[in-house]
Amino acid sequence: MIEATELTKRYGRTTAVDRLSFTVRPGVVTGFLGPNGAGKTSTLRMVLGLNRPCGGTVTVDGQPFGDHPRGLRHVGALLDAHDVHGGRTARAHLTALAAGNGLSRRRVAEVLAEVGLADAAGRRIGGFSLGMKQRLGIAAALLGDPPVLLFDEPLNGLDPEGVRWVRNLFRHLADDGRTVLVSSHLMGEMEQTAEELIVIGRGRLIAAESLRQFAARSTRQRVRVRTPDPDILPTLLADAGARVRRELDGAYTVSGLPADRIGELAFEHGVRLHELSPHAASLEESFMQLTAESVEYAAGGAR
Ligand SMILES: Nc1ncnc2c1ncn2[C@@H]1O[C@H](COP(=O)(O)OP(=O)(O)OP(=O)(O)O)[C@@H](O)[C@H]1O
Secondary structure, eight states: OEEEEEEEEEETTEEEEEEEEEEEOTTSEEEEEOOTTSSHHHHHHHHTTSSOOSEEEEEETTBOGGGOTTGGGTEEEEOOTTOSOTTSBHHHHHHHHHHHTTOOHHHHHHHHHHTTOGGGTTSBGGGOOHHHHHHHHHHHHHTTOOSEEEEESTTTTOOHHHHHHHHHHHHHHHHTTOEEEEEESOHHHHHTTOSEEEEEETTEEEEEEEHHHHHHHHOOEEEEEEOSOTTTHHHHHHHTTOEEEEOTTSOEEEESSOHHHHHHHHHHTTOOOSEEEEEEOOHHHHHHHHHGGGOSEETTEEO
């Protein structure tokens, strides 16, 4: 279990993590979500004791990570897949890590096979694709067979087969009773990966709940309407409290009124409709709405 309490990190005048409190439970995959610059990496680095918090605490199974004598056997982490010595082979890289943590060479061979890099074990990492580096980083995280695993943007650079493999791996690790925390800036990536979510923006907690709860809370309906009487309908809907946006193809996207009410209003006023179709907002859209306020750099310039 990972527990953060009022965790805070400032870099000069930038507050990267702002009194953040959350709990990550074992046995489920937890997605750590936030737009670019939200403070995910800073938080993970504090969990691992690589950065010192300016305030608050974070513990892994009740202790600050630095106090755990077992290192890689307790927490495995993939932070930056590029942070490896390109001149080394995959096997040499993992063997050095294993030696530093009292782990066997046999374990190196096992994890190389587990991540699908057995055939590339003797190749220099400098020639690896990003996807292969991600696999190597995951192998390093698994090396000590730890009960707690952290992955920072592990799906970056993976092809669809790789993404499916990683999702299955995370699910199996969680099913074994491990604590698995996976960061991403894309809700779409987490939709099929995580059961629990911790959503942050500008270093602050926005939501901590199950994916199902998040979906139920944030799904908003929009209705697409087409009419050959465009002079009447938009005003009618706006007067009834809806927000109406005209699309490039001439249709209207209406939010704030259910489809049946729109149909009734049109009928009552003799407006012909050629289309009336409700659409649930995707989780990605809901996430974007929820975090819109906290996006550090939005299109159109920094805020
Ligand atoms: N070493 C540092 N020195 C100064 N500012 C930093 C440093 N590390 C991070 N920051 C700033 O802290 C904020 C949070 O960054 P962080 O990398 O933790 O976010 P993130 O959610 O991981 O973002 P991304 O998805 O872009 O990796 C950003 O404003 C970033 O510019």
